[in-house]
Amino acid sequence: MTxxxxxxxxxxxxxxxAMLSEARAIDRAAQRHMKVEVALAPPYxxxxxxxxxxxxxxxxxxxxxxxxxxxxxxxISAAMIADAGAKFVILGHSERRTGHNETDALVRAKAxxxxxxxxxxxxxxxESAETRESGKAIAFVTEQLTxxxxxxxxxxxxxxxxxxxxxxxxxxxxxxxxxxxxxxxEMHGAIRKLLVDLFGEEQGAEVRILYGGSVKxxxxxxxxxxxxxxxxxxxxxxxxADSFMGIALAASEPxxx
Ligand code: PGA
Numbered sequence: 001m002t003x004x005x006x007x008x009x010x011x012x013x014x015x016x017x018a019m020l021s022e023a024r025a026i027d028r029a030a031q032r033h034m035k036v037e038v039a040l041a042p043p044y045x046x047x048x049x050x051x052x053x054x055x056x057x058x059x060x061x062x063x064x065x066x067x068x069x070x071x072x073x074x075x076i077s078a079a080m081i082a083d084a085g086a087k088f089v090i091l092g093h094s095e096r097r098t099g100h101n102e103t104d105a106l107v108r109a110k111a112x113x114x115x116x117x118x119x120x121x122x123x124x125x126x127e128s129a130e131t132r133e134s135g136k137a138i139a140f141v142t143e144q145l146t147x148x149x150x151x152x153x154x155x156x157x158x159x160x161x162x163x164x165x166x167x168x169x170x171x172x173x174x175x176x177x178x179x180x181x182x183x184x185x186e187m188h189g190a191i192r193k194l195l196v197d198l199f200g201e202e203q204g205a206e207v208r209i210l211y212g213g214s215v216k217x218x219x220x221x222x223x224x225x226x227x228x229x230x231x232x233x234x235x236x237x238x239x240x241a242d243s244f245m246g247i248a249l250a251a252s253e254p255x256x257x
Contacts, residue, residue: 051085
């Protein structure tokens with residue numbers, strides 16, 4: 001890992017202002033683990049309150065609309081979340097792709113809008129259990145990512161700073177059973193190859209690839225030891241400072257011995 005490990009909490013549709021104390025505890029703990037980049041994606045309603053208080057962690061959103069503005073009742077634009085203090089946005093999460101019928105083309109349009117608003121993007125990908133069982137997981141994820149990523153190579157600047165990939169096999173999300181280290185190694189290797197093909201040797205090697213899907217303090221160290229794992233996107237275990245920072249600690253330990 002050339003960049004700092006990146007540990008991102010995805011609170012999904014969890015959290016009212018009562019959770020601000022947990023965010024504070026995460027922020028305080030993050031100040032003691034500076035070799036790890038810790039970030040939180042709370043619901044929209046908590047982006048600004050957490051941003052206002054946080055000294056160390058970056059705050060992000062879990063989605064944004066692809067348009068700059070307009071007659072889209074109930075939606076929120078990339079510029080709006082940036083204005084609230086978001087520094088990044090998670091896009092293409094399987095819960096959005098499945099629950100909101102988001103296509104690769106829509107996810108790509110959202111990513112373009114997010115980059116235009118100056119946000120960093122965490123682009124999610126991952127196969128279903130059926131796809132894995134049919135032996136097509138790598139082909140599926142490669143195609144999904146290729147179709148979801150904007151043509152970043154045409155843009156100037158540091159791609160690895162703006163883009164992070166999160167590999168989250170759908171069958172591992174919220175189930176308590178993470179993918180095996182062998183499966184993670186194989187998929188992250190395939191994603192790395194794709195990134196190098198898309199963005200060139202230098203830039204493609206730098207983009208961090210997070211693993212997500214039932215990451216917990218108990219399995220984090222073995223997952224972080226897998227080649228090409230640059231951190232984790234954490235759902236359930238990010239809801240308390242204790243378990244979330246247990247994962248961050250596992251990411252920082254190899255650097256602190
Ligand atoms: P989980 O969720 O850690 O609860 O499995 C991960 C995610 O969906 O980002």
